[in-house]
Amino acid sequence: MYSGEGLMFPFDYLRPQSVAEAVAAHDGEERRYLAGGQSLLAALKLRLAQPTALIDVARLPELSGIEAEPGRLVVGAGTTHAALAECREIAALARLAGSIGDLQVRNMGTLGGALANADPAGDHAAGVLGLGADIHTDRRIIAADDFFLGMFETALEPGELIVSVSYPRPRRAGYAKVRNPASGYPVAGVFVAETDDGVRVAVTGAAACPFRLTQFEMALAGDFSVAALEGLGVPAGELSRDLHASAEYRAALIPVLARRALGQGGEG
Amino acid sequence: MRVAFTLNGRNVEAETEPRILLVTLLREAFGLTGTHVGCDTGQCGACTVHLDGRAVKSCMVLAAQADGRSVLTIEGVAAKGENGGESLHPLQTAFRDHHALQCGFCTPGMVMSGLDLAAHLDSPDETAIRHGLDGNLCRCTGYRPIVEAIAQCIREKG
Ligand SMILES: Cc1cc2nc3c(=O)[nH]c(=O)nc-3n(C[C@H](O)[C@H](O)[C@H](O)COP(=O)(O)OP(=O)(O)OC[C@H]3O[C@@H](n4cnc5c(N)ncnc54)[C@H](O)[C@@H]3O)c2cc1C
Ligand code: FES
Ligand code: FES
Numbered sequence: 233m234y235s236g237e238g239l240m241f242p243f244d245y246l247r248p249q250s251v252a253e254a255v256a257a258h259d260g261e262e263r264r265y266l267a268g269g270q271s272l273l274a275a276l277k278l279r280l281a282q283p284t285a286l287i288d289v290a291r292l293p294e295l296s297g298i299e300a301e302p303g304r305l306v307v308g309a310g311t312t313h314a315a316l317a318e319c320r321e322i323a324a325l326a327r328l329a330g331s332i333g334d335l336q337v338r339n340m341g342t343l344g345g346a347l348a349n350a351d352p353a354g355d356h357a358a359g360v361l362g363l364g365a366d367i368h369t370d371r372r373i374i375a376a377d378d379f380f381l382g383m384f385e386t387a388l389e390p391g392e393l394i395v396s397v398s399y400p401r402p403r404r405a406g407y408a409k410v411r412n413p414a415s416g417y418p419v420a421g422v423f424v425a426e427t428d429d430g431v432r433v434a435v436t437g438a439a440a441c442p443f444r445l446t447q448f449e450m451a452l453a454g455d456f457s458v459a460a461l462e463g464l465g466v467p468a469g470e471l472s473r474d475l476h477a478s479a480e481y482r483a484a485l486i487p488v489l490a491r492r493a494l495g496q497g498g499e500g
Numbered sequence: 501m502r503v504a505f506t507l508n509g510r511n512v513e514a515e516t517e518p519r520i521l522l523v524t525l526l527r528e529a530f531g532l533t534g535t536h537v538g539c540d541t542g543q544c545g546a547c548t549v550h551l552d553g554r555a556v557k558s559c560m561v562l563a564a565q566a567d568g569r570s571v572l573t574i575e576g577v578a579a580k581g582e583n584g585g586e587s588l589h590p591l592q593t594a595f596r597d598h599h600a601l602q603c604g605f606c607t608p609g610m611v612m613s614g615l616d617l618a619a620h621l622d623s624p625d626e627t628a629i630r631h632g633l634d635g636n637l638c639r640c641t642g643y644r645p646i647v648e649a650i651a652q653c654i655r656e657k658g
Binding site for chain 1: 516524529543545554
């Protein structure tokens, strides 16, 4: 009846009303959660996946809203990149969200979907890792440091649903990236933060999985300034090489981006 | 499955399948062919419509995701006058004034993104408008007249 019919494999569509219903609807294997669809629908169009059903979680009330708590900002997993970009609570996080893809992608794509998707060039990975956020799921709390396991691979169990992300408020933080001009994804992106628990520096887009730069963190712990990074570099060895950039170029970008992120340096 | 939503201010219903895209439903069930398909991969923005007031790419949204929500397409942008006539929206007039369209293929998507920007930007800042148009490709105009048309619309809203 419709001409688009041949495109995606057929699937059922479910829209549960609560987290409990959504998790119960997931069989752990053949079904998939659907949030903004900005990554999942692209994969389905390419027939890279064949789920039997999509469980739409975008409108679950438990996944919505941004709450300012003392010392923390708790962001519902269903929050769109656009809503986070408009939230002034943590400026570096707003800047990060506002740099994702384009207007239309930001209006649909969600924080939870971006984290679960774990694209090696995902912007949100740098934010959660750089701030040391906690990822709250339907069954437990996962520290950002334990969340990303590899390319498109996370610590989430089959059927586990991200409900919210709790970010500590930084004293100072910044995010800088070099955008791929076509997609907006970072060729490399660096998030720098000084929180009550110390300094954190996280890199996305440059390897299979986001990572922290402990050497940079130690240097900045005593002196949170561009000068403290003098002479520090990153070896190209483990970094990605692809059609967008060589490993050596990414290695050269990272210290530059760290300095730019520090330069924004303003209040969280 | 059945979907029901508000389309250009009217309550509508349609029979569809879960895998049918919103753009396909709009074009084929409702005959609203102003929403174009340029790439079908989320790159070009020709299929941009508003979902609950925000610009989205309707080739990257399932028709099922619009169920119970509000959709605005280019056909719903002009104000309906008496006698069935229509008067252009100020942004459409600005597009005409600035020669912001040539072949017109990108135009519906540009207007829908432009309306989102006009509603949410406080000032007609060129950098912000260009950043806001990252998701809309135009092969003809070179973008400058489109940016100027959106800037004029923002200035007019004061
Ligand atoms: C043109 C374009 C440009 C883009 N540019 C960028 C960019 O510059 N930077 C960037 O970071 N991203 C970019 N993206 C990706 C975008 O950020 C997506 O929004 C994001 O990756 C996925 O979020 P979503 O809500 O759309 O998730 P979906 O596509 O709906 O889902 C993605 C995956 O997450 C799972 N999932 C969804 N929600 C949850 C949940 N709450 N708990 C557990 N699992 C869940 C789904 O089952 C699926 O496997 C771009 C996308 C497009 C189309
Ligand atoms: S047709 Fe939807 S973005 Fe190109
Ligand atoms: S006017 Fe021809 S593509 Fe924009």
